[in-house]
Amino acid sequence: MTIRPRSDDFSTLVIDSIVVGLRRLADLPRPLRRLIALIMDLMLCLISVWLAFSIRIGAWDLISPTVGIVVVTVIPSWLIAARWCGIYRSIIRFAGGRTMMDIAAACLLVSLPMITIFMFIGIAGVPRTIGVLQPMILLLLLALSRISIRYALVDILHVARQARGRRVAIYGAGRAGQQLGFAIRQDGHVALAGYLDDDPSVEGHRIDGVRIHGTNDIGRVISELALDEILLALPSVPRSRRLQIVEQLKPHSVRVRSLPSMGSILEGKVSVRDLRDVQVEELLGRDAVPPDESLLKGAIENKVVLVSGAGGSIGSELCRQILARRPRRIILVEQSEFALYTILTELEESPVADGGVEIVAELADISESMVARRIMDRHLPQTVFHAAAYKHVPLVEANPISGLRNNVFGTYRCCIEAERVGASRFVLVSTDKAVRPTNIMGASKRICELVLQARADMKSGTIFSMVRFGNVLGSSGSVVPRFRAQIAAGGPITLTHRDVTRFFMTIPEAAQLVMQAGAMAKGGEVFVLDMGRPIRIYDLAYSMIQLSGCTVRDEINPDGDIAIEEVGLRPGEKMYEELLLGDHPLPTEHRRIMRAQEVKLGWSELSALLDELEQALDNAEIGKAMAVVRRAVPDYAQTDRLTATEQVGNLRTAGACGSALPYAE
Template structure:
């Protein structure tokens, strides 16, 4: 009912605009004196133009737009309607045989007046409405400087003007041609390097980044300059949405370390993945872990028949079960507690649910913990567990088995990395035996925010007031987000033909010391407030991680972020000997485990066989590079 009344009122306004424009055209033509003898022509023309306008406005869709958001599309509709009116007027003037004739000057004057009335009326209504709704907010809110005066900045500024929480005082942009100009009435006060001065001039303590196409180094520079000036730095989640006009100011959040690592959004062949997973039973081991749980969330997007969640940790299993209950109740999930080394439990699970695809994410992954007093457990969980799950996938006719591996399997210097390489070899050997199951491996580096990773550790240390502990000034690591890793695992699984070791493009390595510094600054502190301590490399820890072994080569795939590694072939009889070694009752000492791993994984060089380490004192940068430098 409201919309009907609104449309009728707008329709009447447009008809009134015709009357005023037609009358105004006559008055302008005759110097604002009513001409004698023109009453008949005026009434005839008015009748024709009113009918034409009614039809033209309906055809042009003028009553679909909302006046409070009047914009260019609405102006185009007005132009269409006015154009039809002009055509009708030209025809009327051409056919007029009366005495006196309709003045031909009206062909020019009438459409100008009509356009001003119809377009100006809509613009005036929007201005009044916005002032009525948001005018009182202009002097309110926290003063903020926006970085970026492009399309993203324009969309952000427009949205901020309607928020009571923010007040834009200036913008900065590295494009010198924009300096001194204004965007929505706000000055572009200089470049990114001028942030500190602009903040001081306007007494602002907040900066919002609106640079959807900027490189990560530009974002880091802007963030660093703003933080050094004592400002709090924010961004809008999904800056791509700014370009499309979809901005949620209530989702404004502080810049996170993930925003500064320069990881481009991942795009996968969703149709290919959908074909692999739709209406299938999919099993995930380690389903409650960082990678496993994200895999489950990503898998749910592709309409599987059910998800079988296999997890040793009761709490982790409960957590992922609760997530699905809350966020994806339509997905059938089967939550199963169990150990990947338990053949009887695996047989029970595979018999009952017959999964079409198995993603094996269960693993011990913490390098120092597995290096000392836990080496044999690392072997049993990472190698024996992988072997048992892969064997059951083959035995029960699964279409695919995917092992989640790690860059630490390349030229390993630690037990964890060597066990993951041995697990890869076991999978390669199983695949070479033949069968209907395609066995694939996906190898990637550290994921941001995973359980036990460096970022949550730094966050806890910063929250406690420091110090932030880094093992070595030069240590670096590859990083990607958990969703990115999970999506690429699914893409690799869909592309694989069996037997491949997929290597993910991890981008550029990140120095952990720089990561710590950025996190300290993003938390609103300086290194004077929270210091960084260098503690020395831990057992089994490398300075540099590698994604490919020296003996390997890679080939491209259709996806730009995936390559296939071709590793050395596994020896004949490997599986029989490996099974015999894994069948030991134990306990097996750490040294015995290392000797066994040296036998199976020739590229494994334990840290004990490398140059001796010494503890690095804070500020000491005279450390010799050791431990698998590339």
């Protein structure tokens, strides 16, 4: 018995066959597609001649000497005109207004020999009006062919993808959103289901046939459109507004990606490849601190600038921004060969380097006395940015001798030698972990601050200052890449404690803060940034899971995708971080930079403690070394003596906030 397919099965089969055929046509090699287009256009030339004759004489005359004469004239004319106008350099599936103008220009060129030969000169048996009629018909046929192919290869395939593919909506119906929508329709891997926009005046309108939806009831829209992903095309909105949008989308378990910056939009380079996952800085809720160019250039332009730790996260960004502000010479000091090679190569290949800025690389350990002396004598820097330090809390906690020697005596040697050769400014990159430190890294950085404060009181002519800030996004050791990798692997995400909080800022912000503060300094200041509210690391992990399109697996939702697990605080880690030792910070020239009022030690007292500390480190007497550290930094208290509960109690009592991250540069 033969089983006949139902009519709807048959129609589905026909549609599937058409879609498959169109996809194969779209995926053909470009030379083969050009050949097919050429053959098609030559056939249209022939058809245009037949149509011109039939319209003129009222009968079809497909094969005759007169038709042959016109065809022999049209085809070479078209080939020459098409090459001249670049007809086959255009991609037919992207055909638009410019393509139609090129075709019109080519048909105009074809009309010149046609009018000359058949209208002015005249050929027996060929009506004179053929010279005008045939190019007009050819233009119409070519335009219809381009529109039909574009519809078949773009719109029909797009409708097919809407029924079966991953469905996305674009948040933002402005210029960036329109460019992204066009790129998605051409890309062919996802289906554009609609636009979302906050402006009620555009709700219900359409962009190239795709409807714009309002955002007042975004959950309903997501459900109706069956969205898998939302793409943010809002490159120019403030970070605070992006946070509001992200918070609005988080409960709906759709993946959220965004366009990077306004630069690519202005250059017209928007493509689907530009999309990236929502960055953590978009979850901070704090707009970036605007740089003051007059302050940025103050200590850099046309000066000899030295950066220690030039290959680190902060050091390398400092080098980039310093180079952009035209120093006379920039000296890169770094003890890691690979890190030094990487930043040196990048700077030398930068277009700014062609402006006559001399770049010098010094592979050296600045904490060694003779090395620091040699480098300072050789280059006589006018401005020094000291970013060299060991900064990863667990590693320094496990290696206290190396951490103290590198951090404390690296700073000490560097500032003493810079002062000796007459450097005008010395800026130390510090950390919020230097405030009431609970780990060796934080205590060592507080001693570094004390060194600079004591030297500033000596009034030697070198202006010493320190810049203190929180965790830096995207730096070495940052928790964000680890969270992303754990999400990609299916989880779980691991963090030390759900109540840990941290202040965050971006690497460019940190580098700009260092440079601006260095230019503002009068001597001995500790500068801190108004970093807004601290971020709870658990909330950060939760947001990253939801924005990836997954759900959190917990007691409330045991069937979720990814779990968040606590592994316990590590030695030396704080539940929260602070930026100030004292109260009532003072304002500065920059509205987002404050000056802390800190307790200091005199140079004679501190110098004696440094001698004692160096002797203990030389003899590997860690007990004596830690005793000296506690005398220099009375607020130092190791967290292995504090339980997590006690730290939470301290947090509530002090009203402060902090994080589960190791300090990253």
